[in-house]
Amino acid sequence: MKPFIKRCVFLLLALLISPVTISYLLLSMVLNKDALIASYSQCLSLLPGKLGSYLRSGFYRFVFTQCSPDAVISFGTLFSQQDTSIEEGVYIGPQCNIGKCSIGKNTLLGSGVHIMSGKGQHNFSDPSKPIKDQGGIFTKVEIGENCWLGNGALVMANVGKGSVVAAGAVVVDDVPEGAIVGGNPARVLRDSA
Template sequence: MKQLIKHIVFLVLALVIIPVTISYKLLSLLLNNDALIASYSQALSLLPGKWGSYLRSAFYRFAFKKCSPDAVISFGTLFSQQDTSIDEGVYIGPQCNIGKCAIGKNTLLGSGVHIMSGKGQHNFSDPSKPIKDQGGIFAKVEIGENCWLGNGALVMANIGKGSIVAAGSVVVDDVPDGVIVGGNPARVLKDLIAR
């Protein structure tokens, strides 16, 4: 019965947000999708409380590659890339900043976590040109299922399933499955799997 009620609530909220979704879909025919998702994300991030979280999830179901209706997307969380996937049971804490990524099932992000679109977003190899004019490469960062990313973590590389990133850590290299990493740059502090 509880699941049925949840499905009905998700359906109702999808209907409530439909005018916003339709405007997004129409504008996406004319404008850059990443710029558009950033604008809509900024507006939707200001909706307070649980209802705000539910409405954000309802909208992102139609705007992202994938967004589970039960995902919790907290107040002040911003997205900058449409190529984003959020799986079932994901919790994204307040004031996170999320780039191009895929977040696996049952993964938790603390407050203020930043997931960049890889570590090559900015090129600065030509000192004669302004950095803003040198471009870069956006890569999709994969966060495995059942992970915990602590408050204020900065993530530029993939995180293996079942891994924990300590608060305030800076992840610049891929993290294997089942480990705890911490520091700047993040390094393995403990192995959680008997290998």
């Protein structure tokens, strides 16, 4: 009975947020989806409490590549790319900043975690040009299932299934499955197995 009630609540809240979702979908036909998702994300991030989290999930499940209706997306969390996947059981703590990524099932993100769209977002090879004009490449970062990313972690590379990223770590290279990493740049401290 409880799963049925939860599904009904998720559906009700998706209906409640549907005018916002419809406005996004209409505007996305003529405007840049990433710029639009950033704007909507800023507004939706200010909705407080559990209701705000459910409303955000209700919106993102229709505009992201994938978003489970049971995902917890906390207050102040910003998204910058539409090509984002959030699987079931995911918890995203307050004030996170999420780029182009895929977050696996049952993964937890502490407060203030930043997942960037890879480490090639900015090119600065030509000193005669302003950095903002040099472009870059956005890549989709994969966070495996059943991971824990500690508060304030900065992630620019893939994190393998079952891994732990220590608070404040700066991940610039792929993290193997089942590893515990920390530091700047993050290095393997030990296997979690």
